[in-house]
Amino acid sequence: MRLLAAASALTVALLTGATTASAADVGANDDSAKYAADGGVALYGEMTALGLRQTVIGVRFKPSEPIVIQDKALLDRVVPNALAAGLEVVLAVYPYPTTELEAGLGSPSLFGSYVAAVASAYPDVKQFVVGNEPNQPAFWRPQFGVDGANVSAAAFGPYLGAAYDSLKAVNPSIEVVGVGLSPRGNDKPNARGNISTSPVRFLRALGAWYRKSGRTRPLMDAFSFHPYPKRAIDPLDDGYSWPNAGFVNLDRVKQALWDAFHGTEQPTTVEGLKLHLDEVGWQVDTTGLAGYSGQENVPVTDEVTQAAIYGELIRRAACDPDVASLSFFGFRDDGARKGFQAALQRIDGSPRPAAEAVRAAIAETAAGCRRPEEAWRPNPGVVGASVAVSAARGSAIAARIGAGEGAHAAICIRTLTSRGIAGDGGSRRGSRPGRALCRTAIVSGRPRTVTLPAPAAAHGRVEIAVELEAVSNRARRTVIVREMPLRG
Numbered sequence: 001m002r003l004l005a006a007a008s009a010l011t012v013a014l015l016t017g018a019t020t021a022s023a024a025d026v027g028a029n030d031d032s033a034k035y036a037a038d039g040g041v042a043l044y045g046e047m048t049a050l051g052l053r054q055t056v057i058g059v060r061f062k063p064s065e066p067i068v069i070q071d072k073a074l075l076d077r078v079v080p081n082a083l084a085a086g087l088e089v090v091l092a093v094y095p096y097p098t099t100e101l102e103a104g105l106g107s108p109s110l111f112g113s114y115v116a117a118v119a120s121a122y123p124d125v126k127q128f129v130v131g132n133e134p135n136q137p138a139f140w141r142p143q144f145g146v147d148g149a150n151v152s153a154a155a156f157g158p159y160l161g162a163a164y165d166s167l168k169a170v171n172p173s174i175e176v177v178g179v180g181l182s183p184r185g186n187d188k189p190n191a192r193g194n195i196s197t198s199p200v201r202f203l204r205a206l207g208a209w210y211r212k213s214g215r216t217r218p219l220m221d222a223f224s225f226h227p228y229p230k231r232a233i234d235p236l237d238d239g240y241s242w243p244n245a246g247f248v249n250l251d252r253v254k255q256a257l258w259d260a261f262h263g264t265e266q267p268t269t270v271e272g273l274k275l276h277l278d279e280v281g282w283q284v285d286t287t288g289l290a291g292y293s294g295q296e297n298v299p300v301t302d303e304v305t306q307a308a309i310y311g312e313l314i315r316r317a318a319c320d321p322d323v324a325s326l327s328f329f330g331f332r333d334d335g336a337r338k339g340f341q342a343a344l345q346r347i348d349g350s351p352r353p354a355a356e357a358v359r360a361a362i363a364e365t366a367a368g369c370r371r372p373e374e375a376w377r378p379n380p381g382v383v384g385a386s387v388a389v390s391a392a393r394g395s396a397i398a399a400r401i402g403a404g405e406g407a408h409a410a411i412c413i414r415t416l417t418s419r420g421i422a423g424d425g426g427s428r429r430g431s432r433p434g435r436a437l438c439r440t441a442i443v444s445g446r447p448r449t450v451t452l453p454a455p456a457a458a459h460g461r462v463e464i465a466v467e468l469e470a471v472s473n474r475a476r477r478t479v480i481v482r483e484m485p486l487r488g
Contacts (some may be wrong), residue, residue, distance in 0.1 A: 003041060020189055021367040024317040024324060026052030028331035028344070029279050044085035045321035047331055050344070050355060051362035054088040056129065056278050056327050057212065061114045062094040063106030079122050089125050090182065090278065090327075091098075093118060094132035095159065100143045112162030119170040122322040124166060127175045129224045129278060130154060133182040135202040136194070143197050144189035151225050152199050153205035160219045165486075177276050178220035181253075183227050184244045187338070195199070199225070200256045200266065200405075202244035204472050206258025218266045225253055226279035232342070233299045236309050241445045242405045243310040247313065250275065251376060252405070254322065258378040259473035265348035271378060274324035277317065281342030282306045284352070291347040294337040306342070307353035314361035319369035328358070381478035382407045382468040386447070389464050389482045395454045397484070399464050406471035409448075410439040415455040417485070443468070454486060461485050 033040025038296030110478025127403045133157040134140040145151045167174045185196035225245035239248040244359045258268040269271045283300045344355040392398040414436040470476040
């Protein structure tokens with residue numbers, strides 16, 4: 001009978017054309033339960049009542065105290081309480097403070113031993129996020145060397161590798177999730193503030209280190225990304241310009257992972273690497289609410305807009321087959337406005353509209369997405385490559401070149417002169433290319449116009465050939481050829 005029922009269900013699915021994808025686990029990244037008088041019992045109960053399935057709890061490795069599990073007494077209380085509430089516990093472990101890293105106090109081997117000790121202390125925890133925004137100076141320094149090249153990725157890589165190896169030694173079934181990448185970075189070693197690395201360029205540097213390291217094991221089982229918006233007043237679909245990335249730019253992140261690691265022992269999303277979006281949030285206005293202090297230091301959105309965005313985040317995450325989880329940063333607000341107020345509850349525990357929006361979206365996607373996105377595949381060429389040609393002032397040709405990512409462009413122009421084709425008595429006409437004139441340019445984000453002098457010729461057409469080469473992967477190339485008549 002079970003076989004008959006299964007066959008009937010399959011027949012119905014085929015007839016209706018219905019397909020589903022597993023829904024992403026939804027949770028909250030929140031440390032406040034550590035400091036609650038009841039060890040988070042009430043808070044975790046409220047999380048599960050909304051349908052949340054996981055809680056992410058931070059654990060810091062202090063290089064100057066390498067054998068001390070930070071906040072262990074607090075973790076001893078909250079981890080069992082979260083598990084008893086039916087939540088999956090995810091421990092996010094990372095080195096801190098950055099001043100000690102910069103001073104050279106830490107080491108990958110000490111970090112690996114620390115992570116192993118944490119895993120042994122909490123054997124029921126089966127998922128660890130290793131790293132927290134190592135492309136940001138708040139969590140890793142230095143970002144760049146004296147020559148201006150990125151150094152944070154090559155410094156972080158050994159920490160991630162050591163953690164992977166030590167966690168697998170404790171329990172091979174532990175899922176190691178790296179890197180906790182920030183969505184933004186300015187790539188400016190001499191910036192006045194926030195000297196940081198963009199996510200695409202950080203992954204490129206991490207992949208370069210991995211390929212040179214000789215390592216024969218993966219670095220991670222899954223990938224952690226923090227798709228915060230540029231500003232809390234931005235709608236979900238705004239996203240970022242390359243080489244930064246937000247939630248609507250996840251294809252860019254997947255491409256960066258593939259560019260960095262394809263052909264190595266580290267899987268990409270093509271080989272099944274899953275994405276954990278374990279920090280995301282839109283800050284809201286708390287003006288006039290009791291319990292908050294200080295002045296807001298960034299533009300913030302309203303609670304109704306936040307609720308709509310959170311519901312849509314869950315629905316879209318459920319339809320992306322590469323997204324395994326989505327966790328909002330904060331289940332309950334802290335009180336300092338200089339902090340981050342994006343939680344589902346206000347500081348007094350009252351629910352925001354986002355709480356009901358999240359509950360409804362989780363229920364709506366409980367069976368998965370009925371129309372999942374097609375599986376992502378790497379782009380063999382340059383993303384968004386385009387070329388348009390037109391006459392410029394005087395005897396010049398303008399080539400307007402576009403790309404959805406950073407690319408090196410080689411632009412060549414030459415005359416196609418008329419000639420007779422041998423054997424036809426000159427009745428058919430062909431083209432013979434003249435000598436080419438070439439120039440180079442760098443294209444990223446906005447289209448760039450390159451002007452070339454038109455070759456001197458009385459008759460015929462000109463050919464403009466543009467070869468684009470992706471900055472992130474020189475093997476990804478696109479060639480576009482355009483023609484236009486010469487003005488006689």
